[in-house]
Amino acid sequence: MKDFAEALALVLEGIEPLASEQVALPEAIGRVMAAEARAAIDLPPFDRTAMDGFAVRAQDTAPGAELRVIGDLAAGGGTITLEPGTAARISTGAAIPPGADSILRVEDAEVRDGTVVAAVAVRHGLHVRRRAEDVHAGDVLARPGDVLTVPRLSALASAGVATVDVPRTPRVDVIVTGSELLPPGAPPEPGKIYESNSLAVGAMLAAVGSRLVHHPPVIDEFDATRAAIEAGLEGDILIVSGGVSVGPHDHVKPAFEACGIEEVFWRVRIKPGKPLWFGRRGSTLVFGLPGNPLSAIVCTALFVLPALRRLRGESDPGPRFDRGRLGESAGPSDNRTTFLISKLVPGEDGIPVAWPTERQGSHMTGALGESDGFAVAPHGSGSLPAGAEVDLLRV
Numbered sequence: 001m002k003d004f005a006e007a008l009a010l011v012l013e014g015i016e017p018l019a020s021e022q023v024a025l026p027e028a029i030g031r032v033m034a035a036e037a038r039a040a041i042d043l044p045p046f047d048r049t050a051m052d053g054f055a056v057r058a059q060d061t062a063p064g065a066e067l068r069v070i071g072d073l074a075a076g077g078g079t080i081t082l083e084p085g086t087a088a089r090i091s092t093g094a095a096i097p098p099g100a101d102s103i104l105r106v107e108d109a110e111v112r113d114g115t116v117v118a119a120v121a122v123r124h125g126l127h128v129r130r131r132a133e134d135v136h137a138g139d140v141l142a143r144p145g146d147v148l149t150v151p152r153l154s155a156l157a158s159a160g161v162a163t164v165d166v167p168r169t170p171r172v173d174v175i176v177t178g179s180e181l182l183p184p185g186a187p188p189e190p191g192k193i194y195e196s197n198s199l200a201v202g203a204m205l206a207a208v209g210s211r212l213v214h215h216p217p218v219i220d221e222f223d224a225t226r227a228a229i230e231a232g233l234e235g236d237i238l239i240v241s242g243g244v245s246v247g248p249h250d251h252v253k254p255a256f257e258a259c260g261i262e263e264v265f266w267r268v269r270i271k272p273g274k275p276l277w278f279g280r281r282g283s284t285l286v287f288g289l290p291g292n293p294l295s296a297i298v299c300t301a302l303f304v305l306p307a308l309r310r311l312r313g314e315s316d317p318g319p320r321f322d323r324g325r326l327g328e329s330a331g332p333s334d335n336r337t338t339f340l341i342s343k344l345v346p347g348e349d350g351i352p353v354a355w356p357t358e359r360q361g362s363h364m365t366g367a368l369g370e371s372d373g374f375a376v377a378p379h380g381s382g383s384l385p386a387g388a389e390v391d392l393l394r395v
């Protein structure tokens with residue numbers, strides 16, 4: 001049985017970002033840079049006005065000074081050269097015309113047939129957005145491994161970048177196994193349960209970014225399991241839920257072997273999630289998730305999402321823990337790092353406080369539904385007192 005950190009290192013070992021492709025910015029949201037992107041132009045690209053008003057020479061202005069209006073400059077329109085004693089009406093975003101150096105706001109001016117009378121003296125450069133005060137052409141705006149957030153995309157678009165190189169989106173195949181599984185909406189049947197892992201695991205994968213391929217549920221028979229697994233090995237990650245334990249109807253491990261998938265490890269010192277299986281065939285990463293819903297969710301957060309993030313090109317694969325405190329004491333974990341289903345409430349000092357739910361069990365989706373995630377009690381830590389600092393895993 002592996003420790004969590006050792007198992008995670010084995011999963012991540014050798015994973016490189018997938019080959020990159022060029023995509024237009026609107027398709028790039030949430031994806032990850034494969035190469036540097038630099039500004040094509042200065043930002044602002046030219047001196048421009050921040051206010052509606054009059055382009056003027058600061059030295060011409062004083063309370064009561066009268067300037068001849070020689071034109072009207074709109075954003076994106078043509079320009080005009082200002083001589084001493086003249087002004088041009090100008091709209092926000094328009095280029096500062098040659099000869100002008102400042103803006104007299106509409107509020108500070110009075111228009112009288114063909115002239116404008118300043119109510120104030122304006123300072124040199126007032127309300128002018130200077131060329132390149134924000135970005136210089138050639139500045140690096142995004143680096144390999146950066147996630148394309150809304151702020152980054154906005155910067156790239158403004159700086160004249162139309163496309164970016166990003167690793168292609170990983171394909172993840174999902175297979176759920178179990179003769180007891182009913183699809184949502186089916187009438188209840190004796191001995192059967194509603195299937196929830198494909199939804200929960202699929203939602204977690206989708207939130208990070210993946211091309212999901214859901215396969216039909218598989219009954220607990222060896223041949224069916226092997227055929228389904230063989231058909232699921234075309235992508236970058238294959239997830240098989242259920243059947244990785246030691247029961248007589250747990251066919252997944254022998255089926256993995258029959259499909260030539262090389263085992264890297266089976267079983268991790270975590271609770272829930274102990275029977276997690278991980279292996280590889282060629283470049284496909286294969287996870288056998290324990291069928292219990294909370295086990296499947298915890299294993300996805302701890303192992304599958306980090307692998308997915310690496311394939312997508314993210315520089316920090318996670319898993320991402322927040323720091324928090326226990327609201328009440330927690331009993332000793334039985335030699336496995338234990339993930340306690342918890343409500344996470346902001347504390348008075350802003351640090352989240354974890355309140356473990358009374359019901360704790362890897363099948364208890366009801367308790368999970370009342371929670372925000374898990375508080376982590378490391379194996380070997382013994383009982384933890386109220387107020388103990390813990391890692392929190394939000395799902």
Ligand SMILES: Nc1nc2c(c(=O)[nH]1)N[C@H]1C(S)=C(S)[C@@H](COP(=O)(O)OP(=O)(O)OC[C@H]3O[C@@H](n4cnc5c(N)ncnc54)[C@H](O)[C@@H]3O)O[C@H]1N2
Pocket residue numbers: 176177178180181193194195196197198241242243244245246247250272273274275289290291292293295362363
């Ligand atoms: N003798 C032992 N038995 C078990 C051990 C052990 O060490 N020795 N480990 C237990 C632990 S821990 C877990 S976790 C489970 C994992 O078993 P499997 O991965 O083989 O999963 P299944 O038996 O197929 O299912 C477990 C549980 O989850 C339900 N399930 C399965 N798939 C789904 C799904 N898609 N949606 C919702 N619920 C699902 C299934 O009905 C079972 O109740 O093994 C223990 N046994």
Ligand code: MOO
Pocket residue numbers: 270271272273274275290292295362363
């Ligand atoms: O480890 Mo199992 O995943 O407790 O339920």
